[in-house]
Amino acid sequence: MSTDTFDKVADIIAETSEIPREEITPDSHAIDELGIDSLDFLDIVYAVDKEFGIKVPLEAWTQEVNEGKASTEDYFVLKNLCARIDELRASKGA
């Protein structure tokens, strides 16, 4: 996970929600710890898509979690989310 990606995502979360920026860490779980609900998360994904020029595959992630193929930590702990974003950016540029 790049620090730059985390900083941008944390800024987006702080701007989109009412969560103080200093409470957002790479180990924060967006849902369980930061309390971001699914609708607020759409605003965050929208901003992330715009910021990085990607399309976060939220449908596929949700399906994997619902089917037990992945845990929420895999996608919603911020360091993991940012790592996925880095992967999406890299594959887009490839």
Place this chain on the structure above:
Amino acid sequence: MLLEYFQMIDQVATLDCEAKRLIAHSTIPEDSPIFEGHFPGHALMPGVLLIETMAQASGYLVLGLNNFSQMPFLAGVKEAKLRSFVEPQTPITIEASLEHDGSGFAMTKAAISHDGQKICDAKLTFKVMPFPAPELEAEMRRQAGRIGLNLENAPT
């Protein structure tokens, strides 16, 4: 428009798939039971139904762009501004444009105008998901036919 049946769009004028924009026309009905309560002796189109009208134009835009593969459900309304009263028999133009095509969601901007004057506008969020029932998909296709949504121009 049949307000009590939530048929808010009379006619689609344009579905521009490249610009991701839809323009539609409707006329506020002369009579509706809704006007008996909103308001007695002073009939006005309820603001929430103007928002519903913008949502339906946006929804048909999303349906036209995804060729009825998934159904958009209104999930969020932001920065809604209701700028002027709308009386029965007023012809209106509804314009919706796609701001973002996300994974499982869509964001639109929509506005309603009359005689070139903006009546209202809002930013809308939709959850976009598989049709929960085949009857709903069939009805949405039927409604699209009723309002002249040109699916021939939609992407396949």
